[in-house]
Amino acid sequence: MLTKEQKEYLTTIGLTTVESFKVFMGCLLSVFVPQYCEDTNTTCTMNQNFSDLSNFNAFVLSWNFLALVSFIVLYKAQIQRETYFIKHLEENPSKPENSLQSNLQEYPKISTRVQDHNRELYKYSTWCIMIYLINVVLSCVLVFYYFYDGFRSVTSMITSVLLVANRLYTSYDVSLTCISSDKLAAVSSTLVDPVIYNDIDSKYQGQQHVEAKVEAHVEKHQLEPQVDPQVENQSSSPTQEVEIELQPTMSTQVADIAIDTSKQ
Numbered sequence: 001m002l003t004k005e006q007k008e009y010l011t012t013i014g015l016t017t018v019e020s021f022k023v024f025m026g027c028l029l030s031v032f033v034p035q036y037c038e039d040t041n042t043t044c045t046m047n048q049n050f051s052d053l054s055n056f057n058a059f060v061l062s063w064n065f066l067a068l069v070s071f072i073v074l075y076k077a078q079i080q081r082e083t084y085f086i087k088h089l090e091e092n093p094s095k096p097e098n099s100l101q102s103n104l105q106e107y108p109k110i111s112t113r114v115q116d117h118n119r120e121l122y123k124y125s126t127w128c129i130m131i132y133l134i135n136v137v138l139s140c141v142l143v144f145y146y147f148y149d150g151f152r153s154v155t156s157m158i159t160s161v162l163l164v165a166n167r168l169y170t171s172y173d174v175s176l177t178c179i180s181s182d183k184l185a186a187v188s189s190t191l192v193d194p195v196i197y198n199d200i201d202s203k204y205q206g207q208q209h210v211e212a213k214v215e216a217h218v219e220k221h222q223l224e225p226q227v228d229p230q231v232e233n234q235s236s237s238p239t240q241e242v243e244i245e246l247q248p249t250m251s252t253q254v255a256d257i258a259i260d261t262s263k264q
Contacts, residue, residue, distance in 0.1 A: 008086045012190045014222075016075060019167055026164035027068040029139035030060045033080070033156045035147030043149055045176075060142045067128075067135040071164075074124045078189055079170060081117040084185050088204060089114075089197035101184035107200055114186050121189065122175035129168050132206045137162055 002010070025032045030049065037044040053061065088110050095103065104111040143153050174189040186197040 002254060003082070005086050007016075009083065012082045012086070013080065015190050016079060020075065022163045023071050023167060024068065026160040027071060027135065028061075028064045029135065029157065029160060030057065030142055032066050032161065033139070033143050034149045035143055036149040036151040036153075038149065043152075044147065052148075057142060057146075060138045063135050063138055067131050070124075070128045070131045074121075074128045074171065077117075077120045077124045081121055084113060084117055085188065085197050087202050089186055090199055090201045091197055092199035095198055097196045097198050098136050098181075098183050098185070100186055103199045104184065107204065110200065111184060114184060118175055118178040118185070121171060122179050125168065125172040125175050129172060132164060132168060190229050 031046070035044045035049065036042075037048055040048075052059075089100070101111070101113075104114070114222040140157065143149075143157060147153075171189050174187050176196070178185040178187055188197070
């Protein structure tokens with residue numbers, strides 16, 4: 001049986017994979033949107049969309065791939081964020097949805113990482129939106145002004161843009177909500193039903209106290225004076241020699257006193 005975390009991992013990877021195909025086609029608009037080629041008086045083939053390109057066509061195609069790269073960076077940040085939340089946080093129905101900050105007071109490292117992931121998602125979402133808007137404008141000029149293929153070009157362009165725009169809006173809205181909230185927030189941006197993580201994962205509960213005890217134990221042993229066995233042996237040797245030397249001296253004195261007494 002799969003655990004809850006394993007199911008969330010698989011769901012995140014599955015949804016991201018499905019969306020990646022939509023984004024791939026939605027970014028390369030100058031390739032997948034139907035275009036009319038005057039040379040053949042038909043819709044351009046895939047080969048024609050990559051060969052004998054004008055300067056502007058080549059520029060638009062390059063920008064298409066730039067938009068695709070920006071989405072790859074965004075998806076990388078998004079997956080890292082989701083996997084971190086799934087591993088370290090959990091959705092606790094018995095606690096308020098906005099109680100994450102108070103529940104992470106004893107876990108400052110995890111709290112800091114949650115904030116970092118929220119900022120990264122917001123940053124990459126913003127950049128990706130800007131790049132994609134330029135990509136749509138350039139692709140529309142190329143398709144509708146130079147290679148317009150009738151209603152097919154319009155429907156394909158609108159469908160592709162809407163699919164990508166929905167993904168961008170979700171990432172941007174979730175990240176903006178998390179960083180603009182008065183309290184620390186961790187909301188899923190990939191699952192169909194967004195999960196609001198509001199508590200530390202059960203396997204990390206109490207770990208902070210254990211780490212504190214370990215650090216205190218280590219610090220205690222570091223403060224204790226360490227005696228070198230060789231030095232200790234060397235320091236004890238002269239004492240033994242003195243005792244050995246004192247023994248005959250005392251016996252000699254006793255013997256002398258006994259002799260003087262007998263003479264008297």
